[in-house]
Amino acid sequence: MDSIAERKMQFLYQLRSKGVMDKAVLTAMERIDRGPFVKGLFAERAYEDTPLPIACGQTISQPSVVGLMTQALKVEPRNKVLEVGTGSGYQAAILSQLARRVYTVDRHRRLVREARLIFEEMDLSNITTITGDGSFGLPDQAPFDRIIVTAAAEDPPGPLLAQLKVGGIMIVPVGQSDTVQSLIRVTRTETGLDYDELRPVRFVPLVEGLGDS
Template identity: 70%
Template sequence: MTPEDTMKLLVTLRSRGVTDARVLEAMEATDRAAFVSDTFTIRAYEDVPLPIASGQTVSQPSVVGRMTQALGVEPRDKVLEVGTGTGYQAAILSKLARRIYTVERHRALTRLAREVHAKLGLTNVTQITGDGSHGLPEQAPFDRILVTAAAEDPPGPLLAQLRIGGSMVVPVGVSDAMQMLIKVTRSDHGYDYDELGPVRFVPLVEGVEHD
């Protein structure tokens, strides 16, 4: 990433509502080009989603930034990400939290993310192939949960794996045209829901793909 690329990306992020200094620093230190194919390297610093393997996409940086900012990650947090893709979001989270567990239903993407993270020397990320809609109960509870695919409702198993005081950010909606980014905060009395704005994500699908 050249200084010009970095400056352009940071200006774009700030103009689209990403203002948290820690999040901006983490994104500045994470070269998005490492997470896309050579075909799309030239577009890695544009604020657009890009295709990756297994028919999936890597989200546009401003959406990644807004979701990360909303999550409010603290340095000692243990974070669950559902939907690894090629590992871009997890790499950013790795600079903000103590430990990241990221679950992906496509084995090919899990392998790819593991390779990229290893090349970047990220030692606090664990990549797992599995059904992310069920979370990772053996590692629960989590301080933060980030879901990068749209669910009809915030998944019950994921809500149950949030610690008291923890929060989850998840796109909710059944169609491409009608999705809302939701922040769920767990308290002693239940769950509080805040709408963060419209988004568009691939659907959260149950099961594992053996690709």
């Protein structure tokens, strides 16, 4: 069996080979161990570049996709970031290394509870974890410099666009949940919204309302 150190080196090599080149993003992904976010049967596969199942019928995204989405978000040190879809908490933990403040929302109480425990263990004190319907964002904390959505919507959600600062960036997978989706970058300008299509992706659908767990 490879040593953990070798597996982590291979992990970073895989990220670079898939196009994650931003030094700050690579450093954040080196600092934040994916291991604690992958539990049970799949724990030994934590350093593979593959999505894995987590509780509540959700998934932890493929690390290279996390890296590419984070890179596309262009997070700056003073930014306040909203993440819709906490899931395992892995993406929020990486964002915490890059931004001043991260707010992360999930509809599943269990996922929020488990992610919060990992954040506490890792001493990531700049993440606020909230159970709620992320499709409406967090009006009380708006506006945000950056918004990242880790579930696919048919269109970029209007309430989230409204909570984006001028000059702000939102990354969101867009498309029908059972077909190929596109990762979209939306930039709010003084005059409106600019859209860039980045790459095909597959994400769980963005669902309104709270989960039952």
